[in-house]
Amino acid sequence: EAGVAQSPRYKIIEKRQSVAFWCNPISGHATLYWYQQILGQGPKLLIQFQNNGVVDDSQLPKDRFSAERLKGVDSTLKIQPAKLEDSAVYLCASSLGGSQPQHFGDGTRLSIL
Amino acid sequence: QKEVEQNSGPLSVPEGAIASLNCTYSDRGSQSFFWYRQYSGKSPELIMFIYSNGDKEDGRFTAQLNKASQYVSLLIRDSQPSDSATYLCAVTPNSGYALNFGKGTSLLVTP
Numbered sequence: 594e595a596g597v598a599q600s601p602r603y604k605i606i607e608k609r610q611s612v613a614f615w616c617n618p619i620s621g622h623a624t625l626y627w628y629q630q631i632l633g634q635g636p637k638l639l640i641q642f643q644n645n646g647v648v649d650d651s652q653l654p655k656d657r658f659s660a661e662r663l664k665g666v667d668s669t670l671k672i673q674p675a676k677l678e679d680s681a682v683y684l685c686a687s688s689l690g691g692s693q694p695q696h697f698g699d700g701t702r703l704s705i706l
Numbered sequence: 707q708k709e710v711e712q713n714s715g716p717l718s719v720p721e722g723a724i725a726s727l728n729c730t731y732s733d734r735g736s737q738s739f740f741w742y743r744q745y746s747g748k749s750p751e752l753i754m755f756i757y758s759n760g761d762k763e764d765g766r767f768t769a770q771l772n773k774a775s776q777y778v779s780l781l782i783r784d785s786q787p788s789d790s791a792t793y794l795c796a797v798t799p800n801s802g803y804a805l806n807f808g809k810g811t812s813l814l815v816t817p
Contacts, residue, residue, distance in 0.1 A: 636794075682749075
């Protein structure tokens with residue numbers, strides 16, 4: 594079974610630029626999550642999708658972050674404009690739903706200069 | 707934001723010993739509990755999950771849950787140097803299924 598795919602693996606941009614990340618979940622997984630992990634911290638939820646609908650985006654900084662999952666499979670997360678504090682690893686996870694375990698992709702490491 | 711607390715460590719154990727990792731959580735209504743292992747520069751990898759009070763064993767790993775004390779632990783028997791990593795405790799809240807993570811405990815297994 595293929596795991597969660599994410600791209601790119603690394604991204605370096607200057608502050609105020611925009612960036613986008615892509616995630617393809619495990620086949621058949623209806624629930625998709627985006628987490629932000631700052632160095633030395635545990636992952637923090639940004640947004641949760643169930644199929645193509647948003648379940649929880651309460652911790653998403655909506656003035657600069659956006660995410661979509663238009664066809665209920667792939668998802669993109671965008672930051673515009675980026676701030677220095679956005680330097681982190683952005684992790685995508687998927688699950689069958691409910692309390693089923695979440696499986697993580699390799700993440701995208703974002704550095705803001 | 708409900709809290710998940712872990713001792714940051716590092717926890718150092720000799721090879722072959724039992725490593726005991728602990729986690730407490732503040733949301734009394736939490737239903738699902740997970741342990742992830744994260745090697746430096748890598749993403750979290752699911753190790754164990756537990757939903758009911760008591761013990762759950764899988765190979766060298768045992769997860770223990772005590773909902774009354776709001777406490778979950780992970781025991782690693784016959785620890786190996788390859789077990790050296792950060793162990794993240796994650797808990798689902800009373801409502802919803804997104805994970806609340808602790809900051810992780812760094813485990814070092816010395817040969």
